[in-house]
Structure formats: C-alpha cells, structure tokens
Amino acid sequence: MTVFLIIIVIALLGVTFWQMSKVLQLSKPKHTDDSQIANNEDNRKQAYILIAFTVFLYGLMLYSFWNHSSYYLPEAASEHGQSFDNLMMLSIVIIMIVQVITQFLLHFFAIKYRGEEGKRALFYADNDKLEFIWTIIPVIVLAGLIIYGLFTWSDIMNFDEDEDVMVVEIYAYQFGWKARYAGQDNVLGKANVRFIEGKNTLGVDESDTYAEDDKITSKLHLPVNKKVLFKFRSQDVLHSAYFPFFRAQMNVVPGMITQFSFTPTITTEEMRTTEYMTEKVETINEIREERSEDLMAQGDVALDPYEFDYYLLCNKICGISHYNMQMPIVVEGEEDFKQWLAEQATFEEYMKD
Amino acid sequence: MSATANATLAHDHHAHDDHGHHHKETFITKYIFSQDHKMIAKQYLITGIIMGILGILMSVLFRMQIAWPEESFVIFKWLLGEKYAPDGVMTPEAYLALVTIHGTIMVFFVLTAGLSGTFSNLLIPLQIGARDMASGFLNMLSYWIFFISCVIMLSSLFVESGPASAGWTIYPPLSALPEAIPGSGTGMTLWLISMAFFIAQSLLGSLNYVVTVINHRTKGMSMTRLPLTVWALFITAIIGIVSFPVLLSAALMLIMDRSFGTSFFLSDIYIQGEVLAHQGGSPVLFEHLFWFLGHPEVYIVILPAMGIVSEIMSTNARKPIFGYRAMVASILAIAFLSTIVWGHHMFVSGMNPFLGSVFTFTTLLIAIPSAVKAFNWITTIWKGNLQMNPAMLFSIGFVSTFITGGLTGIILGDSTLDINVHDTYFVIAHFHLVMGISAIYGLLAGVYHWFPKMFGRMMNKNLGYIHFWITAVAAYGVFFPMHFIGLAGLPRRYYTNTAFPYFDDLADTNVLITVFAIIAAAAQVIFLYNFIASMFYGKKATQNPWNGTTLEWTTPVEHVHGNWPGELPTVYRWAYDYSKLNQEETDYVLPGQDFVPQNVPLQEHEEELNH
Ligand code: HEM
Ligand SMILES: [Cu+2]
Ligand SMILES: [Cu+2]
Numbered sequence: 001m002t003v004f005l006i007i008i009v010i011a012l013l014g015v016t017f018w019q020m021s022k023v024l025q026l027s028k029p030k031h032t033d034d035s036q037i038a039n040n041e042d043n044r045k046q047a048y049i050l051i052a053f054t055v056f057l058y059g060l061m062l063y064s065f066w067n068h069s070s071y072y073l074p075e076a077a078s079e080h081g082q083s084f085d086n087l088m089m090l091s092i093v094i095i096m097i098v099q100v101i102t103q104f105l106l107h108f109f110a111i112k113y114r115g116e117e118g119k120r121a122l123f124y125a126d127n128d129k130l131e132f133i134w135t136i137i138p139v140i141v142l143a144g145l146i147i148y149g150l151f152t153w154s155d156i157m158n159f160d161e162d163e164d165v166m167v168v169e170i171y172a173y174q175f176g177w178k179a180r181y182a183g184q185d186n187v188l189g190k191a192n193v194r195f196i197e198g199k200n201t202l203g204v205d206e207s208d209t210y211a212e213d214d215k216i217t218s219k220l221h222l223p224v225n226k227k228v229l230f231k232f233r234s235q236d237v238l239h240s241a242y243f244p245f246f247r248a249q250m251n252v253v254p255g256m257i258t259q260f261s262f263t264p265t266i267t268t269e270e271m272r273t274t275e276y277m278t279e280k281v282e283t284i285n286e287i288r289e290e291r292s293e294d295l296m297a298q299g300d301v302a303l304d305p306y307e308f309d310y311y312l313l314c315n316k317i318c319g320i321s322h323y324n325m326q327m328p329i330v331v332e333g334e335e336d337f338k339q340w341l342a343e344q345a346t347f348e349e350y351m352k353d
Numbered sequence: 354m355s356a357t358a359n360a361t362l363a364h365d366h367h368a369h370d371d372h373g374h375h376h377k378e379t380f381i382t383k384y385i386f387s388q389d390h391k392m393i394a395k396q397y398l399i400t401g402i403i404m405g406i407l408g409i410l411m412s413v414l415f416r417m418q419i420a421w422p423e424e425s426f427v428i429f430k431w432l433l434g435e436k437y438a439p440d441g442v443m444t445p446e447a448y449l450a451l452v453t454i455h456g457t458i459m460v461f462f463v464l465t466a467g468l469s470g471t472f473s474n475l476l477i478p479l480q481i482g483a484r485d486m487a488s489g490f491l492n493m494l495s496y497w498i499f500f501i502s503c504v505i506m507l508s509s510l511f512v513e514s515g516p517a518s519a520g521w522t523i524y525p526p527l528s529a530l531p532e533a534i535p536g537s538g539t540g541m542t543l544w545l546i547s548m549a550f551f552i553a554q555s556l557l558g559s560l561n562y563v564v565t566v567i568n569h570r571t572k573g574m575s576m577t578r579l580p581l582t583v584w585a586l587f588i589t590a591i592i593g594i595v596s597f598p599v600l601l602s603a604a605l606m607l608i609m610d611r612s613f614g615t616s617f618f619l620s621d622i623y624i625q626g627e628v629l630a631h632q633g634g635s636p637v638l639f640e641h642l643f644w645f646l647g648h649p650e651v652y653i654v655i656l657p658a659m660g661i662v663s664e665i666m667s668t669n670a671r672k673p674i675f676g677y678r679a680m681v682a683s684i685l686a687i688a689f690l691s692t693i694v695w696g697h698h699m700f701v702s703g704m705n706p707f708l709g710s711v712f713t714f715t716t717l718l719i720a721i722p723s724a725v726k727a728f729n730w731i732t733t734i735w736k737g738n739l740q741m742n743p744a745m746l747f748s749i750g751f752v753s754t755f756i757t758g759g760l761t762g763i764i765l766g767d768s769t770l771d772i773n774v775h776d777t778y779f780v781i782a783h784f785h786l787v788m789g790i791s792a793i794y795g796l797l798a799g800v801y802h803w804f805p806k807m808f809g810r811m812m813n814k815n816l817g818y819i820h821f822w823i824t825a826v827a828a829y830g831v832f833f834p835m836h837f838i839g840l841a842g843l844p845r846r847y848y849t850n851t852a853f854p855y856f857d858d859l860a861d862t863n864v865l866i867t868v869f870a871i872i873a874a875a876a877q878v879i880f881l882y883n884f885i886a887s888m889f890y891g892k893k894a895t896q897n898p899w900n901g902t903t904l905e906w907t908t909p910v911e912h913v914h915g916n917w918p919g920e921l922p923t924v925y926r927w928a929y930d931y932s933k934l935n936q937e938e939t940d941y942v943l944p945g946q947d948f949v950p951q952n953v954p955l956q957e958h959e960e961e962l963n964h
Contacts, residue, residue: 034892035811035892035898036811036812036813036814036891036892036898037740037742037811037814037898037899038740038741038742038745038814042741042742042814042818043739043740043741046741046746046818047741049818049822050749053822053825053826056826056829057753057829060829060830060833060834061833063834064833064834064836064837065837067834067837067862068837068840068841070858071837071838071841071858071859071862072837072840072841073773073840073841073842083769084769084770084772084773087767087769087770088764088770088773091763091764091767091770092764094763095760095761095763095764098756098760099756099757099760102727102728102731102756103753103756103757105731106730106731106734106749106752106753106756107749107753109731109734109735109737110734110739110749113670113734113735113736113737113738113739114739114741115671115737115738115739115740115741116738119738120738120932120947121670121671121672121736121737121738121931121932121947122672122735122736122737122932123672123673123931123932123933123934124672124673124675124732124735124736125673125674125675125676125677125929125962126675126676126677126678127675127676130732131676131679131725131728131729134724134725134728135721135724135725138720138721138724138725139721142717142718142720142721142763145717145763145767146713146714146717146767149713149767149768149769149770150710150713150714150768150769152769153706153709153710153713153768153769154706154710156769156772157706157709158706174533174624192621193621193622193623193628194621194623194628196623196628203623232703235622235623235624236526236530236533236622236623236624237526237527237530237533237622237624238524238526238527238636240701240775240776242776242842242844244773244842245842247772247773248772248773249701249772249773249775250701250703251701251702251703253635253636253637253702253703254526254619254620254621254622254636255619255620255621255622255632255633255634255635255636256620256635256637256703258703280858283858284854284855284857284858287857287858287860288854288857303854304854306854306855306857308855311853311855313844313853314844315775315776315777315844316524316776317449317519317520317524317527317846318527318533319527319533319534320445320446320449320534321445322449322846322847322848323445323846323847323848323849323850323852324852326852326853
C-alpha cells in the first residue's frame with residue numbers, strides 16, 4: 001500500500017517535471033506574441049480549465065462528505081450533546097448552502113466573462129441597494145445562529161449549584177490521567193501539588209477529612225443518565241481533557257481548577273452494539289489484520305484486535321508523548337457502577353496499605 | 354492642508370538635488386544597505402521566499418510522518434540527522450519541533466514580513482506618488498533587523514536541545530520549562546529573542562508606512578482616491594502597531610518567568626519529582642496576551658492580500674472594484690473588530706463562560722464585513738472582460754479559498770461548537786484555507802502582477818498557469834478533506850495517530866492529504882524556477898503591461914532613485930476608472946483606451962463619479 005502510494009507520488013512528480021520541460025519548450029518564443037500577457041487564446045483556455053477545476057472542487061466536496069459518512073463521530077453520548085449535534089448540523093447546512101452558491105457564482109462569472117478582444121466591460125462601480133442586501137442577509141442569518149448558539153452555550157456551561165451531581169476530579173500529568181471520585185460525602189478533599197509525596201501522587205491533603213473517602217482510579221467509570229461535574233487539575237503543564245463522544249472539552253490548567261459537567265446517556269455496551277459502531281470496528285479490525293500480517297512478516301508482534309471503548313484524550317500540546325495521553329471511559333448502568341466503585345480503595349485505605 | 358503641501362514640495366525639492374547625478378552607488382549601498390524602498394521590497398520578498406521554502410519543506414516532512422507513521426525515510430535521515438531521525442524514523446521531538454517552526458515561519462516570517470514587508474515597501478510610495486518612504490534609513494534598519502531575526506530563528510534549529518517545540522503559540526508552562534520538553538531550553542530562548550527582533554522590525558516598518566501614507570501623498574491623492582492596496586497596507590500597519598507590543602510584553606514576561614524566577618504565568622507545578630517555587634501566575638493570562646496579538650495577526654496577514662487581490666481583480670476584469678467605499682469601510686470594520694475577538698481561541702481555556710458569549714458575539718460580527726468583501730469581489734468580475742493572467746487566477750483562487758475557509762469560521766467562532774472541534778484538524782483546515790492559502794495566493798498574485806515593476810521583466814505566463822493549477826488543486830486536496838478528520842475528533846499536534854486504534858480508518862485520508870501536500874510543494878519549484886529565470890532572462894517589460902491606472906505604472910521601467918525622473922505626478926481621479934465611457938457612451942473616456950490613469954485630468958464633460 002505504502003510503496004504503491006510512494007510510486008504514485010513519484011510518478012506524479014515525474015509527470016509534473018515532464019510537463020514543465022514541455023512547457024518550457026513551448027514557452028520559447030514561437031510566433032509573434034511573447035508578451036507574457038494573457039491574450040484571447042489564453043483567456044479561452046484558462047476559462048476551460050476553470051470549468052474543469054470547478055468540477056473538481058464540487059467533486060472533492062462530495063467525496064469528502066461521502067468519505068466522512070464512514071468515519072464520522074457517532075451520535076452524541078451525552079445529554080447536551082444532542083443540542084450540540086443539532087446546532088452543528090444546522091451550521092453545516094447553512095455553510096454548505098452559502099458555499100455551493102458563492103463558489104458557483106465566482107467560478108461561473110469567471111468563466112462566462114472571460115476576456116475577448118474588443119469586448120467592453122460594464123462600468124459598474126456601486127449599488128447601495130445590493131450592498132445593503134448582502135449586508136443584511138448575513139446579519140439576519142448570523143443573528144439567528146448567535147442566539148441559538150448562546151442559549152446552548154449557557155445551558156452547557158452554566159452549572160446549577162443545587163443540582164444533584166456526582167463530583168469527579170480529573171487529574172492530568174505528563175502523560176496520563178487519573179480520576180478521583182469524591183466518595184460518600186461527594187466532596188473532594190483539598191489537594192495541591194505541594195502535598196505530593198511517595199504514594200500520594202496526586203497531592204491530596206491527608207489532613208483534610210473530606211479526602212478520606214476519595215477514590216483514585218486510572219479508569220473512568222460513569223453511571224449512565226447521572227450528571228457528572230468534572231473538576232480538572234493539572235500537575236505540570238497545560239493539558240486539555242477532550243471527550244469527543246460526549247461533545248465535551250475543557251483545558252486543564254496548572255494553578256487553577258477548571259470544570260465542565262455533562263450527563264452520559266449511552267452506555268459503552270449500547271454504543272458497541274450500534275450498527276454504525278459494529279461496522280466501524282469491523283473495518284478497523286480488517287485494517288489492523290492487514291497491518292499485522294505485514295508486521296509479522298517482518299518478525300514483529302501482531303496488533304491486538306480492537307474493541308470500542310469511550311476514551312478521554314489530551315488535546316493541548318503537552319510534551320513528547322502528548323499523542324498518547326489517554327484514559328478509557330466506561331459508561332454503565334447504575335448498579336454496575338456502584339459495584340465497581342465499591343471495589344475501589346478509598347484514599348485512606350490506599351495510604352495505609 | 355497648505356502645511357502638507359509645503360512639506361511635500363520641500364521633500365520634492367530635496368529629492369531633486371539629491372538624486373540622479375552625483376553620488377555613485379557602490380554594490381553595498383545599492384544591493385545590501387540600500388535605503389531605496391524598491392530594493393528593500395525585493396530584499397523582503399526574497400528573504401520571505403527563502404523562509405517559505407523552508408517552512409513548506411518542514412510541512413512536507415511532518416505530513417509524511419502523519420501519513421506513514423514511524424516509517425523510515427532516507428530523506429529524514431539526510432535532513433534531520435541521526436539524532437532526530439534514528440534509522441530514518443522521525444522522533445516525536447522532531448515532529449513537534451517541525452510543526453512549531455513551520456507555524457512560526459509561515460505566519461510571521463513569510464506572511465507578515467514577506468507579504469506586507471514586500472508590498473508595503475514596494476507599493477506605498479509608488480502608488481501614493483512619493484519619492485520614497487518617510488524614513489529610508491529606518492526602513493533599511495527594519496529590513497536588517499528582520500534579517501537578524503531570521504538568522505536567529507534558523508540558528509535555533511541547530512542547538513543541542515533542539516528548537517522551540519511547544520507549538521507556534523508557545524503556551525507556558527510547556528514553553529517555560531526545559532524539564533517539560535527539550536525544545537524549551539536554548540531553542541525557546543532563541544525563539545523569544547528572534548521574535549523580539551521581529552517585533553522591533555515590524556514596528557519600525559509599520560510606523561514608517563503609516564507616516565508615509567499620511568504625509569507623503571502627492572497632490573490630489575486624497576484618502577478617498579487611495580488604491581485599496583494602500584488602504585489595506587495602511588490599516589495593516591496600524592493593527593500591527595496596536596497589537597505587536599502586547600506580544601512583546603508577553604514575550605518579556607515569559608523570558609522573566611524562564612530566567613529570573615518570576616511567576617507571571619506559572620503556579621503550582623510539580624515536574625520531574627520536584628515542586629517549583631513559582632506561585633500565583635496563570636497560563637490563561639498568557640493566552641489572553643498572546644491572542645490579543647494572535648488574532649489581529651491573522652488580519653495582518655490577510656488584509657494586504659485582500660488589498661492586492663482587489664487591485665488585481667479590478668485591473669484584470671477591466672472594471673472598477675465594486676463598492677469602493679464599502680471595501681474601505683469593511684477594512685476599517687475588520688480592523689476594529691479584529692482587536693476584540695481574541696477570546697474565541699480560549700472558549701475552553703477555563704475562562705468565564707460569560708466572556709465566551711461576548712467573544713462569540715464579536716466573532717460572528719466580523720463575518721459581516723468579510724461577507725461584504727466576498728460579494729463585492731464576485732460582483733467585480735460580473736460582466737467584466739477578464740484577462741486571465743496568472744495574477745488574476747491567483748486572485749480568483751484567493752476569493753475561493755477565502756470563502757471556503759471563512760465559512761468554517763462560523764463554526765469555530767460559535768463557542769458551543771468550538772467545544773468539540775477546538776484543537777482538532779478542523780481548526781488546521783480552517784485557518785490554512787482562510788489565512789494560509791489565501792494569503793499565499795495574495796502574495797503570489799502580487800508577485801506575478803508587480804514582477805515587471807520590481808525587476809523590469811515579465812514572468813513566463815505558461816509556467817504561471819501550470820503553477821497556479823497544480824497549486825489550486827493540491828491546496829484544496831490537502832485542506833478540504835482535513836476538515837472532516839477534524840470533525841471525527843482527530844487532535845492536532847499528534848506525532849502519530851496509531852496510539853488510538855479508533856483512528857485507524859482515517860489513515861487513508863491522511864495519506865491522500867500528504868500526497869497532495871507533496872504535489873503542492875513540488876509545484877512551488879515551478880514558481881521558483883520561473884521567478885529566478887525571469888529575473889535574469891524574462892522578457893523585458895513595458896511601462897504598463899497590464900494597462901493599470903495606478904501611479905506605479907507611470908514610473909520608468911528602469912528604477913530611478915526618487916521614482917519619477919521629473920516632477921511627481923498629480924492625481925485627478927480614483928484608481929478604478931476602467932471601461933468608463935464618455936458622456937455619449939460612444940467610446941471610452943480616452944478614445945480607444947479602456948482605462949484612465951490616475952494622473953490624467955478629467956476630460957471635457959466627464960464627471961468624477963464619487964464612489
Ligand atoms: C504545503 C503547505 C502546507 C501544509 C501541507 C501544511 C500543513 C500543516 C499541518 C498538517 C499542520 C498541523 C500539524 C499538527 O498540528 O500536528 C500545520 C500547522 C500549521 N501551519 Fe501549515 N501547512 C502548509 C502551509 C502553511 C501556511 C501557508 C501557513 C501560513 C499561515 C501555515 C501555518 C501553520 C500554522 C500556524 C500551524 C500551527 C502550528 C502549530 O500547531 O504550532 N501552514 N500545517
Ligand atoms: Cu497532555
Ligand atoms: Cu482569532
């Protein structure tokens with residue numbers, strides 16, 4: 001595959017250079033017109049090429065959308081994610097309508113009004129009415145989008161203090177994540193990197209009684225349909241906690257606690273069994289098998305087969321292994337979640353151990 | 354009024370005594386420490402092109418790593434050496450360094466200095482009818498400071514611990530702590546010093562441009578008769594003066610945090626087994642300061658391209674630019690709004706969500722003047738008589754990529770939608786189209802159009818056509834599909850995507866993108882050849898090859914000190930009298946000629962249409 005592509009690239013380069021040399025020959029003065037200024041012939045030819053280019057551009061747009069249909073992010077697995085997806089869909093539709101129309105006009109005019117000797121261009125310098133129209137249309141459309149967007153934004157970001165939420169701290173460090181559950185009291189114990197010592201790698205304040213029942217884990221389990229308030233804390237540099245499947249993201253800033261809340265709505269199991277995901281995982285496994293065969297032929301170990309899991313990834317450049325700073329997320333029924341959490345050691349137990 | 358007129362006259366006089374006959378120019382004063390704005394423009398251009406080649410080469414290298422992760426390439430071994438490409442496999446250090454320096458070079462060195470440095474220097478004096486810049490000496494100084502800045506940036510590639518690698522946005526703490534990433538050692542220090550020089554040159558240059566436009570316009574050249582290029586370059590200079598000092602202060606504070614133990618941006622950090630003493634600073638403060646420049650910066654990049662494109666489109670469509678006043682007004686509106694939208698880069702930075710709402714509002718507002726511009730360009734070519742010169746094609750290409758890239762800004766500017774596409778390849782696709790590719794098209798259009806003015810020769814048009822078409826296809830081929838892998842949640846600045854099997858099915862698209870990137874880069878070789886060959890062997894240019902109306906085409910082909918051998922031209926009309934008809938509408942205003950240069954007085958019965 002790769003070799004094949006390299007060959008294509010080389011071949012294309014070859015064609016390019018060959019074309020170049022041909023043109024160099026052609027461009028040597030042949031007839032009279034060597035002014036290097038576009039003449040009738042050029043105007044016509046370039047307009048034809050522009051037609052081909054327009055076709056290419058629309059083809060590329062179609063191809064990109066079609067291609068996207070095999071790897072788009074599955075439906076949002078969080079409550080606010082639904083409104084996110086709706087707003088995104090609406091915006092993309094509006095954008096693509098404008099894109100298709102304006103690109104058409106631009107290319108169409110460029111082709112239609114190609115220069116011809118003796119033709120007269122229209123001296124047309126101003127039209128206040130027209131300009132008013134195309135000022136006001138964007139104003140109206142954008143006003144709609146802004147209002148819709150801002151309502152969604154404040155829904156997502158404004159968090160109501162009395163709501164019944166589960167508090168979880170997400171702790172970021174070069175290059176990994178830890179989760180700290182607030183425990184029975186649903187209050188996180190105080191913490192600061194200055195408390196980091198020995199086993200206490202998150203710098204939790206041992207003297208704070210709220211900390212005793214906190215639970216620190218390396219995998220993030222979440223109960224379905226329960227609102228979770230994430231508090232983010234960084235040990236060293238900026239990171240960004242990106243939950244693409246839940247349409248959630250917040251930077252993790254040293255010296256400051258940031259927060260984001262969402263309600264997961266689709267369990268891992270449900271997501272795995274959607275038609276889209278089963279197909280996608282199949283495709284991925286085919287790709288991986290192919291690669292494994294190559295690897296084994298070279299005496300390397302094969303790749304593991306893939307099974308879908310939600311994940312949290314780092315989305316703010318944070319150092320050499322930024323590309324591999326991830327934490328799996330499991331969304332499960334409330335019972336399963338409680339059981340899992342009960343198995344985890346509290347901070348107090350962990351420190352005594 | 355009379356004071357200005359006198360000043361112009363006095364300058365005029367002085368120019369006459371000074372230039373032409375006596376002092377002989379040596380090679381050094383003519384080509385190296387030249388104070389002539391035309392020579393300085395060429396110096397900026399050539400330096401910009403060299404930096405551009407390096408920047409594009411870097412992008413090809415890191416794109417190859419993305420498409421064929423951890424594969425061995427001889428070219429890596431040659432270019433990166435055993436340390437950054439052991440056995441020809443690129444290391445993550447090298448990847449991040451290449452991305453960072455690519456971004457820095459492209460934004461600052463190519464599209465700020467290379468674009469506005471070249472065309473402000475070339476066009477401002479020529480198009481306003483001035484003998485030279487207000488201060489030739491400061492102008493020379495600004496180029497040489499730029500040169501030093503380039504040398505420092507490039508030398509950082511060779512330091513032991515590697516060049517800056519924290520991304521072109523150099524967010525601390527990553528950029529402040531050598532413990533966090535090797536590039537934040539000496540490499541980062543050099544980056545900051547280089548940028549300090551860069552800012553100094555930008556300020557010197559900008560002050561000079563502003564003063565020149567205000568004080569040195571020739572008789573009759575009122576502000577409302579200025580060509581749009583000059584308007585754009587003038588406003589660009591003002592934005593630069595307003596915003597670059599803020600970046601300088603951020604850089605100075607970062608230098609202090611790095612070297613003198615202050616805590617502007619650092620707090621509560623534990624790294625490599627140790628707690629740092631820094632306490633109380635905030636990286637978010639840095640983000641505010643950075644983007645207070647960073648966002649206007651993208652307009653510093655794009656406005657000159659807009660001016661150039663307006664000018665070239667009108668000339669080649671043989672039609673006045675549509676809605677001159679709206680074009681000027683939208684430049685002013687964009688310039689103003691550009692200084693109050695920076696927060697759209699920080700929706701998920703931990704900033705107060707209410708601020709996010711405000712920035713969404715201002716950001717979407719800026720779409721309005723941008724839309725007006727796009728519609729006006731499209732109307733400019735409507736019913737024109739389009740001369741498909743390479744410069745014109747690049748201008749049409751500019752409008753196309755500017756629209757495509759600009760529209761996705763509506764998604765990114767919406768705080769809600771930004772949550773899930775922030776820092777993904779969607780952003781990369783967006784800003785490359787709207788500012789990277791568009792501004793590069795503006796730059797190339799400008800080079801093709803004003804090459805005869807700069808070098809007295811024509812560039813080969815057929816090579817120009819080939820260059821344009823390959824570039825146009827490949828640029829869209831790189832950046833259009835890239836939106837979609839971003840929508841699928843693929844983060845930027847990842848050395849490889851193989852750590853997430855979930856992304857395995859994006860591999861083919863990534864290969865496609867890289868193949869197009871290689872083709873795009875290869876096409877620039879054609880341009881390079883054309884540029885260099887035409888400089889020496891191109892066909893000799895005539896005085897006004899494109900039949901333009903602006904004053905630069907009234908100067909002789911051979912450069913003279915002071916631009917016009919005799920008196921300065923007087924201006925009687927705006928710059929866009931293309932295809933204007935006489936009163937009876939039987940012929941053009943000047944019979945048989947479809948354009949009226951700005952220095953031609955109004956003809957009998959002709960009305961000055963006050964647009
Ligand atoms: C052949 C042309 C180009 C290609 C293929 C290319 C490709 C890329 C890619 C893929 C990235 C993202 C890398 C990553 O995040 O991991 C990138 C980053 C960037 N590029 Fe380009 N680019 C090109 C030209 C330009 C131009 C003309 C500009 C001018 C504005 C530019 C400015 C930037 C900037 C500012 C970044 C961000 C760097 C960072 O993340 O720190 N690039 N480029
Ligand atoms: Cu990280
Ligand atoms: Cu911005």
